[in-house]
Amino acid sequence: MKEIRVPAADSALRRSSWQQKARFQKRLFILLALTPALGGYILFTLYPNVMSVYYSLLHWDGIQKPVFVGLNNFKQLFHDAYVWRALWHNLLFMLTIPPLVVIISLILAYLLSNKSYRFSSGLKVLFFFPNVLSTVVVSLLWAFIYDGSFGLLNAMLRLVGLDVGNWYWLGEKETALWALIPPSVWGGVGFYFVIFMNAMSTIPKSLYESAVLEGASHMTRLFRITFPLMMPIIRVSAIFMMLGIFKGFENVLVMTNGGPSGSTDVIGLYMFNIAFGDSTRNYGYASAIGMLLFVILVLAKLIIDKFTANREAEY
Incomplete structure (x- = not known):
């Protein structure tokens, strides 16, 4: 029986494909592991801070319709x-x-x-x-x-x-x-x-x-x-x-x-x-x-x- 040899090009191609798959799995694992923490940070830290900037331009008591006042809140603040x-x-x-x-x-x-x-x-x-x-x-x-x-x-x-x-x-x-x-x-x-x-x-x-x-x-x-x-x-x-x-x-x-x-x-x-x-x-x-x-x-x-x-x- 003759020995079947795999060409070097095919071996290198399989190795490259395996490495790409391993990198993809690693990145997917990191993404899945960080998603809960990142989602919590966006929801409970980043989003409220961004909304605070928006609210600072309004006159709003939390119940009635907000009124845009621009920089009047900051003018009142400094006085x-x-x-x-x-x-x-x-x-x-x-x-x-x-x-x-x-x-x-x-x-x-x-x-x-x-x-x-x-x-x-x-x-x-x-x-x-x-x-x-x-x-x-x-x-x-x-x-x-x-x-x-x-x-x-x-x-x-x-x-x-x-x-x-x-x-x-x-x-x-x-x-x-x-x-x-x-x-x-x-x-x-x-x-x-x-x-x-x-x-x-x-x-x-x-x-x-x-x-x-x-x-x-x-x-x-x-x-x-x-x-x-x-x-x-x-x-x-x-x-x-x-x-x-x-x-x-x-x-x-x-x-x-x-x-x-x-x-x-x-x-x-x-x-x-x-x-x-x-x-x-x-x-x-x-x-x-x-x-x-x-x-x-x-x-x-x-x-x-x-x-x-x-x-x-x-x-």
């Missing part, structure tokens, strides 16, 4: 003193909350990573505990602490000899805005504490051992070794905190609802009240405020990228 007051409160939170959260989380993570405490596991759970609670629960808890009649804060002040009477910390203009900062810091430290601890575990121990041999103190090691090597992670954490501060308003809604007399109003809460308030319902004007907020967040992100080093740490 609205309540908007700029709310933005000032957001700016104040942005200048105070992220630095406090980063510093406290960084120090706690460094201490538990580099010192052997007897109850270190329990301390980790204790620090992360606020993140298990919802924002509403945390807000109600701190509202109880600030209560003037039976609040924990006034009771502790009386124990140390500072009798402030029945001072309602959330009901007075002088203290209401500042009283919102500790709940946000307390609720954010645990999350970033865990992130910083995981990041510190990747730093080679040889760097700390060399610093100890040279007589470096804990603070020197923290600010000369740990802090610079973790700067990319700190930078990303600061961006996330900044976004949360400008967009979030749940704790303000629960604790003060913007009062007293608008002294704790923030831009997210003001936009929410404009869109869904019974007497001020105007989706168009609320969308215009959302466009302003979008521009502010983009500019803030560009400023952070400009003045913060964005390079990988090298050991």
Whole structure:
């Protein structure tokens, strides 16, 4: 029997056909795998953002027929003193909350990573505990602490000899805005504490051992070794905190609802009240405020990228 040989051209053609089929199947699998996520992104993120641009040109209460007003919403926006007051409160939170959260989380993570405490596991759970609670629960808890009649804060002040009477910390203009900062810091430290601890575990121990041999103190090691090597992670954490501060308003809604007399109003809460308030319902004007907020967040992100080093740490 003679041996049948396949010509080289036919073999190359079959190989090419098989490779094309494999590439097609790979692309089809990637498309099918990405379709749910891409569809969700288009439906719940991209489409609402595009419609917000359209709504910002309308006067619409969500029920009656919308009226096209062009740029009148933006003209009203720049003359609205309540908007700029709310933005000032957001700016104040942005200048105070992220630095406090980063510093406290960084120090706690460094201490538990580099010192052997007897109850270190329990301390980790204790620090992360606020993140298990919802924002509403945390807000109600701190509202109880600030209560003037039976609040924990006034009771502790009386124990140390500072009798402030029945001072309602959330009901007075002088203290209401500042009283919102500790709940946000307390609720954010645990999350970033865990992130910083995981990041510190990747730093080679040889760097700390060399610093100890040279007589470096804990603070020197923290600010000369740990802090610079973790700067990319700190930078990303600061961006996330900044976004949360400008967009979030749940704790303000629960604790003060913007009062007293608008002294704790923030831009997210003001936009929410404009869109869904019974007497001020105007989706168009609320969308215009959302466009302003979008521009502010983009500019803030560009400023952070400009003045913060964005390079990988090298050991």
